[in-house]
Amino acid sequence: xxxHWFAGHLALGLAQAVLAASVALVVxxxxxxxxxxxxxxxxxxxxxxxxxxxxxxxVLVLLLRGPHWTGxxxxxxxxxxxxxxxARRVRAIPQAWKVSLYAILAGAGSxxxxxxxxxxxxxxxxxxxxxxxxxxxxxxxxNSLALERFRSDVQAHVGQIEAALALGAASQVSVFPYAQxxxxxxxxxxxxxxxxxxxxxxxxxMAGMVLSGSPPVYAAVYQFVVIAMIFSSSSLxxxxxxxxxxxxxxxxxxxxxxxxxxxxxx
Amino acid sequence: MxxxxxxxxxxxxxxxxxxxxxxxxxxxxxxxLRTERLGRSVGQxxxxxxxxxxxxxxxxxxxxxxxxxxxxxFLRLLNRLDEPTGGSFVIEGRDYxxxxxxxxxxxxxxxxxxxxxxPGTVETNLQFGPAxxxxxxxxxxxxxxxxxxxxxxxxxxxxxxxxxGEAQRVSVARALANDPVLLLLDEPTSALHEEAKMGVxxxxxxxVRTSHLTCVVVTHDRAQAARMADRVMVMKSGRxxxxxTVAEVLGA
Numbered sequence: 001x002x003x004h005w006f007a008g009h010l011a012l013g014l015a016q017a018v019l020a021a022s023v024a025l026v027v028x029x030x031x032x033x034x035x036x037x038x039x040x041x042x043x044x045x046x047x048x049x050x051x052x053x054x055x056x057x058x059v060l061v062l063l064l065r066g067p068h069w070t071g072x073x074x075x076x077x078x079x080x081x082x083x084x085x086x087a088r089r090v091r092a093i094p095q096a097w098k099v100s101l102y103a104i105l106a107g108a109g110s111x112x113x114x115x116x117x118x119x120x121x122x123x124x125x126x127x128x129x130x131x132x133x134x135x136x137x138x139x140x141x142x143n144s145l146a147l148e149r150f151r152s153d154v155q156a157h158v159g160q161i162e163a164a165l166a167l168g169a170a171s172q173v174s175v176f177p178y179a180q181x182x183x184x185x186x187x188x189x190x191x192x193x194x195x196x197x198x199x200x201x202x203x204x205x206m207a208g209m210v211l212s213g214s215p216p217v218y219a220a221v222y223q224f225v226v227i228a229m230i231f232s233s234s235s236l237x238x239x240x241x242x243x244x245x246x247x248x249x250x251x252x253x254x255x256x257x258x259x260x261x262x263x264x265x266x
Numbered sequence: 267m268x269x270x271x272x273x274x275x276x277x278x279x280x281x282x283x284x285x286x287x288x289x290x291x292x293x294x295x296x297x298x299l300r301t302e303r304l305g306r307s308v309g310q311x312x313x314x315x316x317x318x319x320x321x322x323x324x325x326x327x328x329x330x331x332x333x334x335x336x337x338x339x340f341l342r343l344l345n346r347l348d349e350p351t352g353g354s355f356v357i358e359g360r361d362y363x364x365x366x367x368x369x370x371x372x373x374x375x376x377x378x379x380x381x382x383x384x385p386g387t388v389e390t391n392l393q394f395g396p397a398x399x400x401x402x403x404x405x406x407x408x409x410x411x412x413x414x415x416x417x418x419x420x421x422x423x424x425x426x427x428x429x430x431g432e433a434q435r436v437s438v439a440r441a442l443a444n445d446p447v448l449l450l451l452d453e454p455t456s457a458l459h460e461e462a463k464m465g466v467x468x469x470x471x472x473x474v475r476t477s478h479l480t481c482v483v484v485t486h487d488r489a490q491a492a493r494m495a496d497r498v499m500v501m502k503s504g505r506x507x508x509x510x511t512v513a514e515v516l517g518a
Contacts, residue, residue: 163382163437166345167395167444168372253367255349 021046063125071125075112075132079104082140090147092155094257095248099241100143107237108132108139111229120225131226134205135233138190142234143241146186150245153178154258161256171250179242186238190231197227296359297322298448298480299344303353305504306343313339315504316353321448324478328495328512330488336504337484341450344482345376358447372399375446379453381437383425388417388436391425395444403443414477415439416469431462435469442473449474451483455490467494492516 002019006012028042063070083101090096112132115121121131154161154175164174197203198220205226209219249258297320305315314336321327329337342348344355346367355362362370372395383391392411396403403411412418415435425433434454441449454470455463471494474481485491491498491512498515500508508515 159378159380159382160384162347163378164384164394165347166371166376166378167440168368168398169394170368170398173398251349253346253349255347255367 017050021050060126060129063129066125068123068125071123071128071132074125074129075109075136078133078136079109082108082136082143086140086144086147089144090151092151092258093147093245093249096147096245099147099244099248100140102244103143103237103241104136104139106240107143107235108135108233111135111233111236115229120229131205131229134226135229138230139233139237142186142190143237145189146182146238146242147245149185150175150178150182150242151258153181154249154256158256158259165254165256171254171256172246174256175246175249179246183238183242186242187231187235190234193227194231197224203227297356298325298358299355299482301344301353301355304340304343304350304355305352306339306348307351312504314343317501317506318353319499319506319509321480321482323480325497326474326481326483326495328491328498329482329484329501330486330491330498331501331507333486335501337486337501338452339504340501341376341452341482341484344448345374345450346370347376368398372444373446374448374450375441375444376450377434377438377441377452377454379457381433383428383433383436383440386425387421388412388423388425388428389421391436391440392443395440407443411439411443414442414473416465429462430458431466434458434462434466438466438470438473442477447480449479449481451481453484453486456486470494488516 002012002015006015024042024046028038031038063074080101082104083097086100086104087093087096093099112121112128112135116123116128116132121128157178161174161178165171193201193203203223203226206219206223209222210216249256251257300320301317304317306313307315317340319327329340331337339348343350346362350362357365357370357373365373384394389408392408393403408421409418412420415438417432417435417439420432420436425436428436434457438454451470455466458466467490470483473479474494483491483494485494495512497509497511499506500515
C-alpha cells in the first residue's frame with residue numbers, strides 16, 4: 001500500500017518507520033490506560049533507536065569505500081565497547097573489564113580472525129563488520145550471563161567457599177563448581193539457537209539475504225554457518241572469562257574478595 | 267613436641283611456660299599463637315585493633331564480647347581468611363607471612379558457626395582437607411575421626427540427611443582431619459538447638475582435652491566460656507579489653 005504513495009527509497013523508509021512507530025505508540029496508549037506509564041521511556045527509546053541505526057547506516061555507506069583495514073579497527077572498537085558494557089553489569093567483580101576484554105578478544109576475536117582467513121567470513125568490509133558484530137554481540141551477552149551468574153553463585157555460597165579455603169583448598173578449587181555452573185548457564189542461549197534454527201526462528205541474516213535476492217538455500221546454509229560461529233565464539237569467550245574470573249575474585253593470599261556486605265559488622 | 271605433663275589442671279606449669287618433655291627435661295615452650303598489635307580495618311571501619319596476646323600449647327582461650335565486638339573478625343585473621351592490615355601474628359614461632367596461605371590454613375583449623383558441609387557423603391567431607399595436599403585418609407583414619415566426634419558408622423551417610431548437631435560434628439571432624447596445631451571455633455554451638463548445644467560443647471571439650479589441642483573459641487555465652495576455657499579474652503569495639511584466667515575475667 002505504502003509503495004503506491006511513496007516513490008523514493010528514503011521517503012518509503014520514513015513512512016514505514018512512522019507506521020511501525022505508531023503501532024508502538026498505540027501499545028503505549030493501551031498500557032497507559034492500564035496505569036502503566038511508559039510514555040517517556042518508549043518515546044525516548046524510539047527516537048534513540050532510529051537515530052542510532054540511521055547513523056550506523058550512514059557510516060556503513062562510508063565504509064564501503066574505505067580501505068580494507070578499517071573493518072578490523074571497527075571490530076576491535078566493538079570488542080572494547082562490548083567488554084565495557086559486559087563489565088558494567090558485574091561491577092562487584094574485581095577487574096571485570098579486563099576479564100571481559102580478554103575473554104571476548106580470545107573468543108569472538110579469534111573466531112572472526114580464523115574464519116575470515118579461511119574465507120568463511122567474506123573479508124569485504126560490508127560482510128566482515130556485520131557478521132563480526134553478530135559474533136561480538138553474542139559473545140558479550142554470553143559473557144555477561146556467565147559473569148553475573150558467577151557473581152550471584154559465589155555470593156550465595158560464601159560459606160561453602162570459605163569452608164573449603166579454611167581447609168587449605170586452593171582458591172581455584174573452592175569456586176570451581178560455581179565457575180562450571182556459570183559456564184553451562186551462559187551457553188544455553190547459543191545451544192538453543194542452534195537447536196531451534198528454522199523451527200522457532202529464521203534469524204535476521206537469512207531474512208536479509210533472501211530479501212536482497214540471495215538463493216534461499218544458500219542463505220539458509222550461511223545462516224547455519226553464522227549460528228555455529230556464534231556458538232563457538234560465545235563458548236570460547238565464556239570458557240576464558242570463567243577461568244579468568246576464578247582468579248580475580250581472590251586476593252594474592254587466596255582470600256575471597258567478593259563477599260558483598262558481609263565484611264562489615266563483624 | 268610430645269609432652270608428658272600436660273593437662274587441664276596444670277595451670278601453674280602452663281603459666282610458667284615450662285613443660286617437662288619426654289626425657290624429663292625442663293623446656294621452655296613456644297606459644298602456639300602469638301599476636302602482636304594485630305588489627306584489621308576496612309575503609310573507615312575498624313574491625314580489629316591492636317590485639318596483643320598469646321595462646322600456649324594445649325590451652326583453650328575463649329574470646330567473649332558483645333556482637334559486633336570483632337570476635338569473628340579476629341578469628342578470621344588467624345586463619346588468614348582476611349588479611350591483617352596492622353601488626354602480625356606468629357604460629358609456632360614463625361611469622362604468618364612465612365607460610366603460604368594454604369599451608370597456614372591447614373595448620374590452623376577453623377570450625378564455623380554454620381557447618382557448610384560439601385554435598386556428598388560424610389567421608390567426602392572428611393577427605394576434603396587431606397585431598398588438597400594430595401593425601402587420602404585410610405578407612406581406619408576415617409573410623410577413628412568419626413569415633414572422636416561420636417558419629418561411628420556415619421561414613422556413607424549423605425550430609426543432607428544429618429541433623430544440625432550431627433552436621434556440626436562432621437565439620438569438627440573435617441577440621442581435625444587436617445591435624446591442625448591450632449583449632450579455631452567460631453560460635454560452634456550458637457546455631458544449634460538447645461539439646462544439640464550441650465552435646466556438641468561436651469564433645470568439643472572432650473576432644474580438646476584428650477588430644478591436648480590448642481584452641482581459640484569465640485562465644486557470646488560467658489557460661490560456655492567458663493565451662494570450656496582456661497583463659498578468657500574480652501573484646502569490645504575491636505579491641506582487647508581484658509585477658510586472664512576464667513576466675514580473673516569472669517569472676518566465676
